[in-house]
Amino acid sequence: MTEAATSPPAPPDGIAVSGLTVTYRSGRTALRDASLTVPQRLVTALVGVNGAGKSTLFKALMGCIPGARGHVRILGHEVDAALAANLVAHVAQAEEVDWTFPVLVEDVVMMGRYGHMGFLRRPRPADREAVSRALARMNMTGVRTRQIGELAGGQKKRVVLARALAQDARVILFDEPFTGVDVQTEEAIIALLREMRAEGRVMLVSTHDLGSVPEYCDRVVMVKGTVLASGPTETTFTPANLRRAFGGVLRHFVLGGRDLHDDPDSRSVDVFTDDERPLIFHDDRHRTREGH
Numbered sequence: 001m002t003e004a005a006t007s008p009p010a011p012p013d014g015i016a017v018s019g020l021t022v023t024y025r026s027g028r029t030a031l032r033d034a035s036l037t038v039p040q041r042l043v044t045a046l047v048g049v050n051g052a053g054k055s056t057l058f059k060a061l062m063g064c065i066p067g068a069r070g071h072v073r074i075l076g077h078e079v080d081a082a083l084a085a086n087l088v089a090h091v092a093q094a095e096e097v098d099w100t101f102p103v104l105v106e107d108v109v110m111m112g113r114y115g116h117m118g119f120l121r122r123p124r125p126a127d128r129e130a131v132s133r134a135l136a137r138m139n140m141t142g143v144r145t146r147q148i149g150e151l152a153g154g155q156k157k158r159v160v161l162a163r164a165l166a167q168d169a170r171v172i173l174f175d176e177p178f179t180g181v182d183v184q185t186e187e188a189i190i191a192l193l194r195e196m197r198a199e200g201r202v203m204l205v206s207t208h209d210l211g212s213v214p215e216y217c218d219r220v221v222m223v224k225g226t227v228l229a230s231g232p233t234e235t236t237f238t239p240a241n242l243r244r245a246f247g248g249v250l251r252h253f254v255l256g257g258r259d260l261h262d263d264p265d266s267r268s269v270d271v272f273t274d275d276e277r278p279l280i281f282h283d284d285r286h287r288t289r290e291g292h
């Protein structure tokens with residue numbers, strides 16, 4: 001027997017998509033021949049302009065687009081099997097939740113346990129413990145019996161995250177986790193992503209907050225109607241690829257010479273900005289977000 005035959009099989013990719021094409025009933029093709037992989041134990045960013053197809057990819061991974069063509073595997077399973085096995089959690093944008101619905105914070109987090117419960121959805125001690133743990137991890141224990149409508153913006157985001165934590169899924173799809181959050185919540189989310197990475201989960205994070213991508217994402221997938229580039233942040237999240245993905249939407253300029261230095265220093269910086277949060281590339285490829 002050869003060595004290859006005796007060694008254990010390599011673990012499957014977290015998410016493997018090949019040749020995915022999605023055409024909506026309106027006739028609009030939102031993704032064409034998109035291929036990408038999202039490894040386990042890493043945080044992968046999904047970036048692209050509005051309408052690039054990020055939500056469409058998430059919908060396909062959540063099995064919400066029946067007519068999609070191509071192949072999608074989640075931890076080696078077909079999408080339906082992965083969903084049935086409760087392997088996938090979707091952290092929705094806070095705006096997608098009806099916050100006027102009269103339920104308590106702990107009830108929303110308990111919804112994350114539904115996939116673990118029987119037909120009657122009667123919570124068991126393990127479900128209650130998972131909810132308490134998730135609330136504690138998001139620093140929300142003190143508001144667990146509040147109506148969700150009473151929560152502030154950052155707290156709403158934490159509830160949505162706590163629901164996904166309670167689900168305890170191996171694969172987590174985050175939709176814009178940093179939109180509309182305060183700095184403290186942003187830091188709490190980044191810490192959570194790092195913990196989840198250490199736990200070996202698969203994380204795909206769609207974000208418009210480009211400045212934070214080099215801070216916490218190991219890999220990047222750039223989309224614009226298809227996958228333009230994907231790979232390690234260091235080699236993929238480059239000025240050239242950003243120009244391809246965001247040209248015409250973000251302002252891009254290069255600063256150097258007297259505009260930047262009082263001395264003859266010849267180094268320059270590439271700046272991409274939506275006029276709120278500049279993303280700065282230094283000559284030495286060290287990237288920073290202004291103010292951080």
Ligand SMILES: Nc1ncnc2c1ncn2[C@@H]1O[C@H](COP(=O)(O)OP(=O)(O)OP(=O)(O)O)[C@@H](O)[C@H]1O
Nearest residue numbers: 024026028030048049050051052053054055056057
């Ligand atoms: N249900 C739908 N029916 C028809 N067209 C759709 C539908 N959903 C999205 N689209 C179109 O598909 C394209 C991709 O949209 P999608 O929402 O996936 O982009 P996105 O990258 O998530 O954008 P955003 O950053 O604004 O959320 C857009 O042109 C959009 O108008």
